[in-house]
Structures are given as C-alpha cells and as structure tokens.
Amino acid sequence: MTSSPPVPAPIARLRAKLLTALAGDPTGMAPYVRAIAEGEDGGYFVENGPAWTVHAGMGTLVAGIRALLLQALHPGALAGVHDWSRYREDPIGRLTGTVRWVITLTYGSRTQADAETARVGRFHQRVRGTYVGGDGDARGYTAEDRDLVRWVHIAFTDAFLRSHQAYGGPIPGGADAYVADWATAGRLMRLPDPPLTEAALRAELEGFLDRGELRRDERVDDVVRFLRKPPFTGLMGVAYRVLFAAAVATFPPRVRKMLGVRRSWLPVKTTTRLILRITERALGSGPRAQDMARLRLRRLGL
Incomplete structure (x- = not known):
C-alpha cells in the first residue's frame, strides 16, 4: 500500500487556520x-x-463577509455589534461563534439545535443600548427586537443565497426552496413570518432600503475598513482579500454605494473560484459536520 504524499507545509498551516x-x-x-x-x-x-447544500458549499466563505457588511447598514444591528462584540480584539472568536450556530442548526438534531438557539438567546437577553436611527432620532434597542431579528435574518439569507448563486452549484428546488428552508432558522429565533420565496426576500430587503432604516455613518466606515483588511497574514490574507472583493461584487450598485465600496478591477469570479478550489483542497477530505449528521441519520435508520 502506498502512502499519501505529504501535505506542503504552507497548505497545512492554511488548513489549520481555516479550520480554527x-x-x-x-x-x-x-x-x-x-x-x-x-x-x-x-x-x-x-x-x-x-x-444542507448551500451551507456545505465553499461560497459560505464569501457569504460570511457579505452578511457582516450588509448587517452593518442597520444602525441598531451595528450598535449591538459595536457595543457588545469583541470583533476587533477577537475576529476569529466572533466568526466561530456564528459558524457554530449555523452548523448546529443546519446539521444537528433538533435537541442540539434548540440548545444552541437557547445559548444564543441567553446572550441576546443582555444586549441592549441606544442608537441613532436613519431618521436621526435616538432609539433604544435590544437584540431581541423583532425588527432587528428580521433584518439579521434577511441579511443572512440574502448573503448565503447570493453568494451560492454566484460561486456555488445548483440548489435543490432552487432559490425559493432555500429561502423557505432557512425560514425555519428565523422561526427558531422567534421571527413569526420570515420570507418564504426569493421574491419576498428581495422585497423585504428593498423595503428596508426604501424606508430609510439603513444608513452609512462613521461606524459603518469603520466596519468596512476592518472587514476589508482584518489581521490575517500570508496565504490566508491573500485569499481573504479576494473573498472580500467577491462579496462586494455580489451587491447591487445601490448597496455598494451605501457601503462606500467599489467592485474590484480584478476578474473577480474567476479568481474567487480559483481561491475556493485551493481552499477546498486545503481543507481536505476529512470528516465534516454533514458527515457527522449522516452518522446520526444512519444510526437512526433515517
């Protein structure tokens, strides 16, 4: 039996950083x-x-950046991140917390998903403060405010759908099926009527824009600067810059203008797909969350 060739040291280091x-x-x-x-x-x-399909795709690497950029345009959601998150001191820690929630809900049992939702809910109970709305009025907020929960759900769903459409493969049942499927996550977060179709999702996003609830200010600019160039070095830093450009490219001009970002002059789609293939190779073929889920399903005879 022949042994597998050793993994090059730079790829091994990149794999460890990505998995962390x-x-x-x-x-x-x-x-x-x-x-x-x-x-x-x-x-x-x-x-x-x-x-399962969308969240297992490599486009999720783009979607995570896109979701954070889009969410930042709501001054209430941004106030919660600014006041209660350690994204500057520990960007990896904040990322892994969000990834844990997504993976657990997508692939875990209902018991595990409910426990993870409760964990996030307990943290949200402490998140409260004030912010200046798009109309210039000061408002109080909590992370459990229905308007903020709706915005975060819409921004997340739109980010993962658009990124998969741009850089992933087909979705079983199409875009409407994904929006309806992930609406379950919204209901778990006590959102009673999340959008169920791609058209409804787009209409709700446009509604937030048209009502003037979203805005750009110095805090948004600060988030954009940080997300444009976080403290990643080496291969991971190079790959991240491409993924940031890929996220920006998926926004309509109206949103790019609000964020103060421009499309890159690079051939973004081609470069992004190359980076995602390299990243997929770096991650290797070891067991993943969906493999753990399949072990549970086979054990249960499902």
Missing part, C-alpha cells in the same frame, strides 16, 4: 461538531436539502 476560524478547532472537529453525530432525531433540515 470555521469550526473553532484546527482539526475541524470541535466538540460541538462531534456532537452532531449524537441525538435521537433527524434535525430541522433534510439531508442534501437546500440548507
């Missing part, structure tokens, strides 16, 4: 990922369905 950022563990098997194999039910999302 994405799963909170350099092996990709953080305790919460291993726990996905446990549980006694099939979870909220069907195997190989729309949410």
Whole structure:
C-alpha cells in the first residue's frame, strides 16, 4: 500500500487556520461538531436539502463577509455589534461563534439545535443600548427586537443565497426552496413570518432600503475598513482579500454605494473560484459536520 504524499507545509498551516476560524478547532472537529453525530432525531433540515447544500458549499466563505457588511447598514444591528462584540480584539472568536450556530442548526438534531438557539438567546437577553436611527432620532434597542431579528435574518439569507448563486452549484428546488428552508432558522429565533420565496426576500430587503432604516455613518466606515483588511497574514490574507472583493461584487450598485465600496478591477469570479478550489483542497477530505449528521441519520435508520 502506498502512502499519501505529504501535505506542503504552507497548505497545512492554511488548513489549520481555516479550520480554527470555521469550526473553532484546527482539526475541524470541535466538540460541538462531534456532537452532531449524537441525538435521537433527524434535525430541522433534510439531508442534501437546500440548507444542507448551500451551507456545505465553499461560497459560505464569501457569504460570511457579505452578511457582516450588509448587517452593518442597520444602525441598531451595528450598535449591538459595536457595543457588545469583541470583533476587533477577537475576529476569529466572533466568526466561530456564528459558524457554530449555523452548523448546529443546519446539521444537528433538533435537541442540539434548540440548545444552541437557547445559548444564543441567553446572550441576546443582555444586549441592549441606544442608537441613532436613519431618521436621526435616538432609539433604544435590544437584540431581541423583532425588527432587528428580521433584518439579521434577511441579511443572512440574502448573503448565503447570493453568494451560492454566484460561486456555488445548483440548489435543490432552487432559490425559493432555500429561502423557505432557512425560514425555519428565523422561526427558531422567534421571527413569526420570515420570507418564504426569493421574491419576498428581495422585497423585504428593498423595503428596508426604501424606508430609510439603513444608513452609512462613521461606524459603518469603520466596519468596512476592518472587514476589508482584518489581521490575517500570508496565504490566508491573500485569499481573504479576494473573498472580500467577491462579496462586494455580489451587491447591487445601490448597496455598494451605501457601503462606500467599489467592485474590484480584478476578474473577480474567476479568481474567487480559483481561491475556493485551493481552499477546498486545503481543507481536505476529512470528516465534516454533514458527515457527522449522516452518522446520526444512519444510526437512526433515517
């Protein structure tokens, strides 16, 4: 039997950094990922369905950046991040916290997903403060405000859908199926009527823009500057800059103008797909969250 060729050291280092950022563990098997194999039910999302497919795609690397940029345009959501998040001191920690929620809801059992939702909810109960709205009036906020929960859900869904459409493959059932599938996550976060179609999602996003609830200010500019060039070095830093440009390219001109960003002169789609292929190779073929979910499903005979 022949042994596999050794992985080049730069690729091995990149893999460890990526897995630490994405799963909170350099092996990709953080305790919460291993726990996905446990549980006694099939979870909220069907195997190989729309949410499984989109969230397993490499386009999620673009979507994460896009979601943070878009969410920053709501002054209430941005106030919560600015006042309560350590994204500057610990950007990897904030990223892994969000990734943990997405992975657990998508691939975990209902019991595990409910526990993760409750964990996030307990943190949100403490998040409160004031912000200046798009109309210039001061307002109080909590992370549980329905308007803010709706905005975060819409921004997330739009980011992952648009990024997958641009840089991923087909979605089972199409875009409407993904929006309807991920609406389950919105309901778990106590959003009673999340959008169920691509058209409804687009209309709600346009509604936020048309009502003047979104705005650009110095805090938005600060977030954009940080997200444009976070403290990543080496290959990861080069790859990130391409992914940032890829995220910007998926925005309509109206949103790019609000964020104060421009499309790159680079051939973004071609370069991004190359970076995503390299990243996929760096991550390797080891077990992933969906593999842990399949172990649970096979054990349960589902």
